[in-house]
Amino acid sequence: MKLQLSTSLSFLTAAVIFISSCQDGKKLPILGPRAAETVKNADGSTSIDTVYKTIPAFSFLNQDSVAITNDKFKDKIYIADFFFTSCSTICPTMHRNMKEIFEKYKDNPEVMYLSHTIDFKYDTPSVLKKYAQKLGVDDGRWQFVHGSKDSVYKIAENDYLVAVIEDSTAKDGYIHQGWLVLIDKQKRIRGAYDGTDTKQVAQLMKDIPVLLAEDKK
Template structure:
């Protein structure tokens, strides 16, 4: 089920940045909370630097029962999302659209995908393996990962800024947002797109080469 309430305030702020950046085709904004720090220069003077939020270190089991960390995504950009294999609401649409992106950039080794299951009871690595095979994307570039509830829900809400809820009254037992979150090579959030909205998915496809081009300059 698509989450329409309990949207984190921080993500509403992200949407403002996204809307304001739509006309900028040269560089994507860096999204999410940020802080400042005072840095001392070599000549003894100081300057104030902006410190952007980054995705922290993580460790999850993938569909091959292999433990993966951020090292898997070193020097890559990637698209992250939160789903569960038995979802009958937004997940099929999200992953159909995400597969279209996967196919478009299948020849680019710098682009990867990371899908976190929020169903900690059923979606074991073996179940994720079958799901990846059925989707036709089980080649290593798209990682499907499993973890304990606390670790997955924490990284979703505090770091990717995506709301996920276990709700026994919901149709499939869980409620979550359908964001596809674009992460750069420095682990920063550079975009968030509704995975069920064709126009936003199209924009994500256009933003990928913009982000890749940053490292070429």
């Protein structure tokens, strides 16, 4: 079964191709939907400002059965993805590549990771805990979170622009995209990379310091 991508997902795919081919040390683009908003200036005049899509407030249980909200990522950039622990297709490759990024930036407290399970039936916090320990990343900077089907699937598709589907005909019962989504300190999408593609993962590793440098200017 092939995922039918929405217009926004198709836009995101095109943007990823642009980033992979053109981004090299320049400021990263802001991805996703945007809107024009009229704002009033200090001198009483008005101007048009662009308002970008941001990740909304959320609350999920992490691998330690602790409620994790977006406050956990305040003043951090983070990489988000969607997976499930029993996945035998793309998830092992995604998280093997993601761990390389984790190891590369393990000494930088401004970089975090957020993996949402889409298996709301089996992947309880205790299962996620064992998964994190087996992966060797259970140190708090990489959060593995569990939530209801509605809450996880909604934020995946509407906000991170990642397609996820529960499908009983699929090999493991679920279908999802393997994007690693780069989020800035303002909760905006700044990049999306195929977590199974070594070239795109390498690009993500190059883009992280570019994004970090924005706040240093």
